[in-house]
Amino acid sequence: MEMLTVSHIYKAFGKKKVLSDLSFSVPEGSVFGFVGQNGAGKTTTMKTILGLIAADSGEICINGESVSYGQNTTNRYVGFLPDVPEFYSYMTPKEYLDFCGEITGMETKKIKSRTVELLTLVGLENENRHIKGFSRGMKQRLGIAQALLNQPKLLICDEPTSALDPIGRKEILDILVSSKEQTTVLFSTHILSDVERICTEVAFINDGKIAISGTLEKIRNMHPAAGFEIELEHSEDADKLLSVFSGGKKLTERHLTFNESDELKMIEVLGFIVEQKLSLKKVERLETTLESLFLEVVGE
Ligand SMILES: Nc1ncnc2c1ncn2[C@@H]1O[C@H](COP(=O)(O)OP(=O)(O)OP(=O)(O)O)[C@@H](O)[C@H]1O
Numbered sequence: 301m302e303m304l305t306v307s308h309i310y311k312a313f314g315k316k317k318v319l320s321d322l323s324f325s326v327p328e329g330s331v332f333g334f335v336g337q338n339g340a341g342k343t344t345t346m347k348t349i350l351g352l353i354a355a356d357s358g359e360i361c362i363n364g365e366s367v368s369y370g371q372n373t374t375n376r377y378v379g380f381l382p383d384v385p386e387f388y389s390y391m392t393p394k395e396y397l398d399f400c401g402e403i404t405g406m407e408t409k410k411i412k413s414r415t416v417e418l419l420t421l422v423g424l425e426n427e428n429r430h431i432k433g434f435s436r437g438m439k440q441r442l443g444i445a446q447a448l449l450n451q452p453k454l455l456i457c458d459e460p461t462s463a464l465d466p467i468g469r470k471e472i473l474d475i476l477v478s479s480k481e482q483t484t485v486l487f488s489t490h491i492l493s494d495v496e497r498i499c500t501e502v503a504f505i506n507d508g509k510i511a512i513s514g515t516l517e518k519i520r521n522m523h524p525a526a527g528f529e530i531e532l533e534h535s536e537d538a539d540k541l542l543s544v545f546s547g548g549k550k551l552t553e554r555h556l557t558f559n560e561s562d563e564l565k566m567i568e569v570l571g572f573i574v575e576q577k578l579s580l581k582k583v584e585r586l587e588t589t590l591e592s593l594f595l596e597v598v599g600e
Pocket residue numbers: 313316318336337338339340341342343344345
């Protein structure tokens with residue numbers, strides 16, 4: 301079942317068209333990476349899903365219910381972490397989650413148990429300082445705990461790792477993977493290695509619409525191996541290979557790359573190396589990375 305479907309959304313701000321026939325769907329239980337360059341329309345899409353921005357046309361459904369602008373009924377299924385979450389900084393994490401539980405009408409017993417469970421999930425269970433002393437990463441972690449408090453079916457995070465160092469990023473990614481046990485996860489990002497690390501599904505937004513989407517496996521299979529690299533001991537041998545085989549390029553004097561996905565070509569080149577007794581240092585098949593695909597999509 302689809303937890304979220306975004307169908308043919310158009311949105312312009314004045315004359316600026318931001319979303320143009322945007323469609324994608326997020327299956328229940330997935331960790332979905334919504335990828336796009338700065339200004340591609342990721343935040344606009346998320347705010348439209350939350351009913352905070354009115355689409356010009358199109359439809360969005362969360363858990364089978366239609367989202368309408370200004371009405372927040374579908375948000376009972378959603379937990380949201382904005383790119384820069386705001387907190388009452390004089391509170392401790394526990395006080396903050398208790399407060400959030402109270403204002404959303406949760407039972408006291410439930411607040412207690414969820415607070416313990418979630419602070420443990422995000423590694424803040426022993427943190428009794430006020431939020432004002434927190435690092436960005438700690439604030440993001442607390443933001444995820446707050447977003448999960450009401451047991452949402454869908455957790456939406458807007459660029460949760462963008463401003464963090466590698467350790468902070470890893471912590472957030474680990475938490476998102478753990479959250480998968482209790483909710484479907486949709487997060488926006490422009491960091492492709494984060495997507496490769498944890499996502500089961502991905503969609504690339506470009507020019508206001510989805511350029512590629514699907515499971516990581518499907519996307520990789522659509523774009524198989526991208527070629528191979530060969531490193532030789534001697535630069536004359538590299539020149540010899542280039543003069544015999546077309547499609548090669550020099551990376552350095554002794555290091556060549558062939559942008560061929562045809563495996564026979566690699567075997568032919570290796571056969572030639574053996575036959576001519578050239579000294580081979582290294583050979584490596586190049587896989588299509590999300591980064592190379594993304595650059596292809598955005599025309600770089
Ligand atoms: N309220 C608004 N009025 C006018 N233009 C807007 C408004 N909100 C967003 N935009 C424009 O829409 C485009 C998409 O913005 P959006 O914030 O959705 O992109 P994004 O993909 O989230 O980018 P970033 O990664 O930089 O946050 C940008 O050109 C932005 O300037």
